[in-house]
Amino acid sequence: MVKMTYSHLWFTVIMSPDSISLSSNIDSLAPRSTPGRRQRRSADIRERLFRAALNLFAQKGFAETTVEDITESADVGKGTFFNYFPSKDHILLAFVEMQLGKLEAAIETARKANEPMPEFLRSLGIRMTQEPTRNPAIVRAVLQAYLSTTPVREAMMDLQKRMHGLHTQMIQLGQDRGEIRNDLPAAEIAYVFRQTIFGTLLIWSLYGDATLHSRIETAFNLLWTGLAPRGNSTPVPPVPLFTSGD
Numbered sequence: 001m002v003k004m005t006y007s008h009l010w011f012t013v014i015m016s017p018d019s020i021s022l023s024s025n026i027d028s029l030a031p032r033s034t035p036g037r038r039q040r041r042s043a044d045i046r047e048r049l050f051r052a053a054l055n056l057f058a059q060k061g062f063a064e065t066t067v068e069d070i071t072e073s074a075d076v077g078k079g080t081f082f083n084y085f086p087s088k089d090h091i092l093l094a095f096v097e098m099q100l101g102k103l104e105a106a107i108e109t110a111r112k113a114n115e116p117m118p119e120f121l122r123s124l125g126i127r128m129t130q131e132p133t134r135n136p137a138i139v140r141a142v143l144q145a146y147l148s149t150t151p152v153r154e155a156m157m158d159l160q161k162r163m164h165g166l167h168t169q170m171i172q173l174g175q176d177r178g179e180i181r182n183d184l185p186a187a188e189i190a191y192v193f194r195q196t197i198f199g200t201l202l203i204w205s206l207y208g209d210a211t212l213h214s215r216i217e218t219a220f221n222l223l224w225t226g227l228a229p230r231g232n233s234t235p236v237p238p239v240p241l242f243t244s245g246d
Contacts, residue, residue, distance in 0.1 A: 046084045048074040053091040054138060062088075062141035089152045092145040095138070096159045102128060103166050110173070117174035118224060124170075125197055125216035136208035139201050167194050174227075181229050189227065196223050 052073035056065040067088055071078045085091055106127060110120045145156050167190035174180035180189065200219045204212050 045074075045076060045080065049076065049081060049084055050091060050094055053088060054095065057091075057141045058135040058137045061137060062092075062144050087149075087152070089145055089148045092142050092148075093152065093155050093159065095142065096145075096156065096163075099128060100159065100163055100166065103163065107166060107170050107173070110170075117177060117179040118228075121170075121174075121193075121224070121227075122217070122220050125200075125220060126213055128197075129201070129212055129216065134212060136205040139205035143202070143205075164190055164194060178229060180227050183230060192226075193223065196220075 049070060053065070053070045056069050056073060060069070065088065067081050068078055070088065070091075071081050085094070103124075106120075106124055109115070110117075145152055147153075148156075164187070168187045171180055171189045171193065172186040175182040175186055196219050197216065200215050201212075204215050
């Protein structure tokens with residue numbers, strides 16, 4: 001199995017037509033063909049900076065982490081950082097790009113494998129919250145990006161629009177198969193789905209305990225009662241929405 005790194009996903013999403021606005025904000029170094037030695041080295045350095053930054057955000061917090069901390073951890077010169085990212089805030093944009101790549105790949109797999117939508121949606125939340133998303137400090141750091149500089153905020157909002165577009169495709173696929181109610185627009189249902197997952201992540205990030213996957217599972221079970229086709233809804237067993245201490 002090939003390990004899907006940030007660099008692999010970067011090469012995928014940066015060549016997407018929808019990625020043009022973001023690639024103008026983040027240094028566009030992705031190859032258009034099979035990468036040579038120099039390009040592989042460039043991708044390796046970007047990957048090291050990206051992973052080092054996420055690790056430090058998780059350990060120290062986003063605000064407390066400096067560019068010098070990141071370059072020292074990645075074992076590169078301080079000036080090298082700015083050849084790949086205009087600021088540490090852009091690490092967060094790259095992280096959301098990586099999540100978009102994972103989502104796009106998951107939807108394509110569901111389409112080709114004809115995976116039932118209830119099972120796909122239930123597992124999607126788990127797949128999208130694997131490391132490094134499963135660290136509460138990373139989730140909080142991504143939220144901070146919305147309070148960053150205007151260019152970063154605008155790029156983040158553009159990414160959210162793209163994510164909503166992918167969620168809409170996902171819901172539309174379920175509607176076309178008769179597995180999701182079709183009396184509401186796919187885009188409207190996609191908003192509710194995204195807000196449910198995002199809200200669950202936000203609440204969990206305040207506690208940072210081991211309940212993330214169970215929280216997402218519970219949120220999905222409750223959400224599915226409203227997503228299932230009308231008149232053909234399968235009841236789900238009640239599960240407590242919050243754990244003690246919430």
